[in-house]
Structure formats: structure tokens, C-alpha cells
Amino acid sequence: MRVVIAEDNVLLASGLELLLNSQGFEVVAIAADAPGLLAAVESHRPDVTIVDVRLPPTFRDEGIRAAVQARHDHPGLPVLVLSQYVEQEYAGRLLADAGGGIGYLLKDRVSRVAEFTDALRRVAGGGTAMDPEVIAQLLAARGDPVDSLTAREREVLALMAEGHDNATIARRLVITDNAIHKHIGNVFLKLGLSAGDSGHRRVRAVLAYLRHHGGTTLSPTTSHPRP
The missing domain is CATH 1.10.10.10 (Winged helix-like DNA-binding domain superfamily/Winged helix DNA-binding domain)
Structure with a gap:
């Protein structure tokens, strides 16, 4: 399963790459900002994307907006959004697209490897994975x-x-x-x-x-x- 990651934190991005590769996924690209995410999706056509809500340059909602843009350009593109906190406005924007293949998890969920990879596979398969705290x-x-x-x-x-x-x-x-x-x-x-x-x-x-x-x-x- 081919994955594109959009995360500006180098340590977290590298950790995700190592984790996913060890679990049978293939990380085909890591982007540090929204334009990089869109370019990577266009180039690699991944099975699923992992996107941080806040990306450079303003660290507000570049990630979530890029995810919406990517799904607009590639309908049905599975997107799993990661966030440090529960941000209801952003979660609501993402949930406005009820086409499936959507996930919203808090970043501390990544440390629960089986739970995280199960959620990623569910999103890639067109399902939904929502963090309990978000819900x-x-x-x-x-x-x-x-x-x-x-x-x-x-x-x-x-x-x-x-x-x-x-x-x-x-x-x-x-x-x-x-x-x-x-x-x-x-x-x-x-x-x-x-x-x-x-x-x-x-x-x-x-x-x-x-x-x-x-x-x-x-x-x-x-x-x-x-x-």
C-alpha cells in the first residue's frame, strides 16, 4: 500500500516512514508543505495520504485545505488527517465530504501502532477512522x-x-x-x-x-x- 505523508516535523515524518515501512506500507513521498503534498499526490497517485492539519507557512489550516484540494483533484483519494489537538472547525470541514476514505486522528494515536495502522488501512479501503476524542x-x-x-x-x-x-x-x-x-x-x-x-x-x-x-x-x- 503506497503512502504519501505531509508533515513538516522532520522527526515525526521520519518516524512515520520507518513505522509504516516496518508494517508493510510503502512511503513513496514525504512533503513538508501543501504544494509539496499536491505535487506528490499528482506524481505518485498513492493509495492513502497522511496529512498534518497545520503546515507552513502560517501553520493554521494549510494541511486540511490541501487535503480538500487533493480530494477535489482526485475524487475519492483516501486522507488520514493528524492533529495535535481536537480542532472542531477543521474536523467539521473534513467531515463535510462524506465520500468515504476519511480519517481524523490525534497524533498521540500514532504510538499505538496496531490501532494506527488499522485506522490507516480502513481509510485506504474507503472507510472512516475517527479518533474517539474527536467524536x-x-x-x-x-x-x-x-x-x-x-x-x-x-x-x-x-x-x-x-x-x-x-x-x-x-x-x-x-x-x-x-x-x-x-x-x-x-x-x-x-x-x-x-x-x-x-x-x-x-x-x-x-x-x-x-x-x-x-x-x-x-x-x-x-x-x-x-x-
């Missing part, structure tokens, strides 16, 4: 239907949005499969989403809900507010 803060920032969910239903929704299947959710929460089906049914009912969705379609339905209640579509040429 928790996005949900906390939303009002309306989410407020009607029970604490357990919120836990189930967060794990669904991370991309986990029913069996994994049941195992993590130490409850039965029947209980999971019931909770998921309640979540979809309260959020007005179809309970017939499954797998990544189900995740995209959750992300579509988050987008509808706060994610702002960001086109490659749209101006942006200061963070």
Missing part, C-alpha cells in the same frame, strides 16, 4: 437530537462513528449483540437515520448527521476564517 467533542458541541440520546447510546454512536462493527462495539462495551442492535436502532430512530444502513454506509450516515449540524463545506478555493 466525543463533536458530539458534545452538537445539540438537538443528540441531547435525547442516553449515555449508553452516545457511547455506541461514538464507536459507530469510529468505524467499528456491531461485534466490536459489543465487545468493547461488554454487552450482548442483542443489546447493541437495540441501542443502534434507538440511535438511528432518534437521529432520523435509516436503521438499514450497515458497515461504512452506517458510519457515513452518522458523519452526514454531524455535517448537517455544524460541518461547513469547504471548497478548494473558499476563503476561511482565522482559527
Whole structure:
């Protein structure tokens, strides 16, 4: 699996390259800024990209904007965004594209190698990988239907949005499969989403809900507010 990395921190970029190469990935290019990312994607057509939110020269949102531009130029390009902190505005912009192949992880997640590489493979396969902390803060920032969910239903929704299947959710929460089906049914009912969705379609339905209640579509040429 061929990977392009956009990260200006040389130590982190080198560490990612060594880690991924040891796990069976092939890092074909490392870019230190947004133009470098776009050029690398155009040249190598990678299976997945890893992009830091903040890149030179201003270290604001160059990375996320370059990721949006790359997906505009190459529809469906899988993008896994890394961020030092949960930045809700940027997460919302990324989630505005519900086409699949999207991930948003905090950088400390990289140290959990199996978790990180699993997320990267999931994104490369067209799925979704969201950091639990990102999901928790996005949900906390939303009002309306989410407020009607029970604490357990919120836990189930967060794990669904991370991309986990029913069996994994049941195992993590130490409850039965029947209980999971019931909770998921309640979540979809309260959020007005179809309970017939499954797998990544189900995740995209959750992300579509988050987008509808706060994610702002960001086109490659749209101006942006200061963070």
C-alpha cells in the first residue's frame, strides 16, 4: 500500500516512514508543505495520504485545505488527517465530504501502532477512522437530537462513528449483540437515520448527521476564517 505523508516535523515524518515501512506500507513521498503534498499526490497517485492539519507557512489550516484540494483533484483519494489537538472547525470541514476514505486522528494515536495502522488501512479501503476524542467533542458541541440520546447510546454512536462493527462495539462495551442492535436502532430512530444502513454506509450516515449540524463545506478555493 503506497503512502504519501505531509508533515513538516522532520522527526515525526521520519518516524512515520520507518513505522509504516516496518508494517508493510510503502512511503513513496514525504512533503513538508501543501504544494509539496499536491505535487506528490499528482506524481505518485498513492493509495492513502497522511496529512498534518497545520503546515507552513502560517501553520493554521494549510494541511486540511490541501487535503480538500487533493480530494477535489482526485475524487475519492483516501486522507488520514493528524492533529495535535481536537480542532472542531477543521474536523467539521473534513467531515463535510462524506465520500468515504476519511480519517481524523490525534497524533498521540500514532504510538499505538496496531490501532494506527488499522485506522490507516480502513481509510485506504474507503472507510472512516475517527479518533474517539474527536467524536466525543463533536458530539458534545452538537445539540438537538443528540441531547435525547442516553449515555449508553452516545457511547455506541461514538464507536459507530469510529468505524467499528456491531461485534466490536459489543465487545468493547461488554454487552450482548442483542443489546447493541437495540441501542443502534434507538440511535438511528432518534437521529432520523435509516436503521438499514450497515458497515461504512452506517458510519457515513452518522458523519452526514454531524455535517448537517455544524460541518461547513469547504471548497478548494473558499476563503476561511482565522482559527
